[in-house]
Amino acid sequence: MAQSFSVRYAESLESVEADAWDACANPPDASDSVGERHNPFVAHAFLRALEASKSVGARAGWSPAHTLVEDSRGRLVACAPAYIKTHSLGEYVFDQNWAQAYELAGGRYYPKIQVAAPFTPVTGRRLLVAQDAPEGARDALILGLQGLRKASGASSIHVTFCTEEESVALSDAGFISRAGEQFHFVNEGYADFDDFLSRLTARKRKSIKRERREALGDDLKIDLLTGSDIRPAHWDSFFEFYMDTGARKWGHPYLTRAFFDEVGARMADRILLVMARRGARHIAGAINFLGDDAIYGRNWGALEPLPFLHFEVCYYQAIEFAIRRGYKRVEAGAQGEHKIARGYRPTITHSAHHFADARLGQAVSDFLTRERAAVAEWASEHAAELPYKTEPGG
Incomplete structure (x- = not known):
């Protein structure tokens, strides 16, 4: 029998039990595709500190809309740190040119949905799923993010600094993959x-x-x-x-x-x-x-x-x-x-993007195809510049 899920949205993590969130964000004895067992930037404590200090919120242009997936018993089994944004500041994955081009063409780019650790260019899980979650919980979470976009009238969803495995899963769900480079x-x-x-x-x-x-x-x-x-x-x-x-x-x-x-x-x-x-x-x-x-x-x-x-x-x-x-x-x-x-x-970093307007999505997809090739070339060139010895005694 297929598991049924319900989706709700939280305007603050104050309303979400810390242990329940962290069981999804940093499950015990877990590891992900970047080899990190605990990522502090998706922990309840870090995200709640941003809210309590008013570093995020409506006045900052980062309105929390955390997406929560519960199973049939009402247990939190998946979640995502999501924000309704009215600008593109504090993200480190730059889309201002997309916004400008879309608005010059008569579209409205903001608000948009940002799934991220705010102000933090650190790779880690963004689709937070409990280890013992029923099958389909992550798919329900992705659908929940798409529902948030529709309900808020946002132009797009941006999942930034996610893991490579998440990028692949989001691509399968119709998102466009983007690559970046860090050191x-x-x-x-x-x-x-x-x-x-x-x-x-x-x-x-x-x-x-x-x-x-x-x-x-x-x-x-x-x-x-x-x-x-x-x-x-x-x-x-x-x-x-x-x-x-x-x-x-x-x-x-x-x-x-x-x-x-x-x-x-x-x-x-x-x-x-x-x-x-x-x-x-x-x-x-x-x-x-x-x-x-x-x-x-x-x-x-x-x-x-x-x-x-x-x-x-x-x-x-x-x-x-x-x-x-x-x-x-x-x-x-x-x-x-x-x-x-x-x-x-x-090191290659990953993000994933989804657009309500198919024309904008196609234009971005064409650009990112070229950009991914350029990032791979840059990373190869930079690897050749590393200062490590290639021979003993160098």
Whole structure:
């Protein structure tokens, strides 16, 4: 007998039991196609912190419409972090050109449906299905997202930074696949940072040693803070860094000061703050979130434009921490070809898109066919630029 499902939508995760959501988002003993057993950015605690701090919401142009699938007993068996959006900011998979072209042709691109971890270019599961969900739960979830699009009058659905397996499933459901490129450090079982350096060419090895030495000089120290070691004063300092960088880089920082208090209270053990200190005063820092297999570098900032400090705080400290704690990889955010010289490998990312207007869908499909080929070529070229030795003693 086929299982029957019901679909509903939640305007806030406050109305969704955390354990029920997390049983779908991060089921125990699970792994997915990117080898991640726990992804902090789809956890109830992280998404709820965004809502409670008003980092997302109607005023931010990210109105939660989380899609929930329940079985015949009313048990949550699948869900997706979904938002009705009135702009394309904070996504890192860029579709502004699509919006402009569609509106010039007389269409209305916004609102649209975004299935994502807001402001977070991190690959992970987006179609969250409990391990013991009945067959058909994911199909019901995809249908639920399509129902949300119709009910909200949205032009499209965008599932960003999903897994490759999810991208294939969405393609089978009529979505259009898109590829992107990031750069990730892969821990090849290094004994320590020096062991990692020993695998690089002599020139790159010397360059990284020089960068690390000059980044800190004689007067900067690094504090690694997690769990109860993170105090309100640390968040005050980090928010100052974040606002300075955000104002210069984007013009509109997305996260509120309250977000850092909220996320710190809800999941401090999943956070690593790397803070550069001169004397008693912190002058730069980066926030990382900890999965079970990966370290995710997110935001950084500095009050002084010191050479190489960004590389030390964001890249080298994360690599060193990953090696010491046995993490499989470090994901240091979107884009950044400069990461290649520091040992970060090109990695293909995936998203999936569905359009109500078949003409727009066909135009986007044609563009993405060409773009996917270009991304594959870029990744191949970048792989050839990696600084690892090809022969012993190089």
